Amino acid sequence: MTSKTGVLVIGVGSIGERHARCFQSTDRANVSICEVNDTLRKEVAARYGLEAAYAGWQAALDSDFEAAVICTPAHLHIPMAIELAGRGKHLLIEKPLSTSLDHVEELRTAIATTQVHAMVAYVMRGHPGFQALKAALDSGRFGKPVHATCNTGQHFPTYRPAYREIYYKDRATGGGAIQDGLTHMINTAEWLLGPIDRVAADCAHQVLEDVEVEDTVNVIARHADILGSYTLNQHQARNESTFTIVCERGTIRFEMHRQRWRWVTEPETPWTDEAIGTLERDDLFVDQATSFLDVVRGTALPPCTLDEAVQTLRVNLAILAATEDERWVEV
Numbered sequence: 001m002t003s004k005t006g007v008l009v010i011g012v013g014s015i016g017e018r019h020a021r022c023f024q025s026t027d028r029a030n031v032s033i034c035e036v037n038d039t040l041r042k043e044v045a046a047r048y049g050l051e052a053a054y055a056g057w058q059a060a061l062d063s064d065f066e067a068a069v070i071c072t073p074a075h076l077h078i079p080m081a082i083e084l085a086g087r088g089k090h091l092l093i094e095k096p097l098s099t100s101l102d103h104v105e106e107l108r109t110a111i112a113t114t115q116v117h118a119m120v121a122y123v124m125r126g127h128p129g130f131q132a133l134k135a136a137l138d139s140g141r142f143g144k145p146v147h148a149t150c151n152t153g154q155h156f157p158t159y160r161p162a163y164r165e166i167y168y169k170d171r172a173t174g175g176g177a178i179q180d181g182l183t184h185m186i187n188t189a190e191w192l193l194g195p196i197d198r199v200a201a202d203c204a205h206q207v208l209e210d211v212e213v214e215d216t217v218n219v220i221a222r223h224a225d226i227l228g229s230y231t232l233n234q235h236q237a238r239n240e241s242t243f244t245i246v247c248e249r250g251t252i253r254f255e256m257h258r259q260r261w262r263w264v265t266e267p268e269t270p271w272t273d274e275a276i277g278t279l280e281r282d283d284l285f286v287d288q289a290t291s292f293l294d295v296v297r298g299t300a301l302p303p304c305t306l307d308e309a310v311q312t313l314r315v316n317l318a319i320l321a322a323t324e325d326e327r328w329v330e331v
Helices: 014-025 038-048 057-061 074-086 104-114 128-139 177-193 283-296 306-325
Strands: 005-010 029-034 052-054 067-070 090-094 118-121 145-155 198-204 216-223 226-233 235-247 250-255 260-264 272-275
Touching: 005 014, 014 029, 014 038, 014 067, 014 283, 029 038, 029 057, 038 052, 052 057, 067 074, 067 283, 074 090, 074 104, 090 283, 104 306, 118 283, 118 306, 128 177, 128 235, 128 250, 128 260, 145 177, 177 198, 177 216, 177 226, 177 235, 177 306, 198 306, 216 306
Parallel strands: 005 029, 005 067, 029 052, 067 090, 090 118, 145 226
Antiparallel strands: 145 235, 198 216, 216 226, 235 250, 250 260, 260 272
């Protein structure tokens, strides 16, 4: 019987706690945590009966584990990943990879030197709806994609009630709609359509109370000769996301809130629908944990590689620059 993998989850705010819970649910990991907040650390450790809970970074580093899940604010991701890779620990790094390109090459070198596996937690690549779009595009049945639109929004205070107190309130720690929410759609779009090479964008703080970062953003983009448009708000009443790709010989669409993907190939004809099935909120993260454990064991490739996450980071930074300068920005 295969032994369990020792997994250290670093930072157990809402996403870190979810990772701890989901890795534990695979029954393939011995989960420990590192968290400086005493109350939070004790509560999470007790709630899930975890292997160990460390208050200090050094004590956690010196403990016995094979792989780490980095769930700290984004500006800490790369420094922590470099130290962990240097110790031969496999890496699952939360999105976005960072808030700047500083030390990316140092991280690449550390990973290559110790030959550890690295994966970035852009979880939407594992969603069966987006996988259906990917398979449809790869099959060629609809022809070349030419235009993509993504419209997404949710009531952030309902889903992340602590947003006022966490990293979200400051762009420097990975906050705001662009780095927190839109980055998922940008990464997914690049996976489906190829890298974005230039962007123009507008954003504003419109509604969310007690923060000043943007909660609404509109982006127009070019994936080479494919036109894209990506919009997000974090305050609408309904949690809805629709991703549409117009191709030469038809249109395909994933409606996340309706759990279906659909296609149409002729004018004035009805859509053909295919149900995706209902997903619970943890399902994608359990699948991601399983994928990462397979990557650690060398039996699978990362759904999102470090290089792909670096590309999305470049797009994040270009969008931020475009909103400040009100101009097209090359990625």
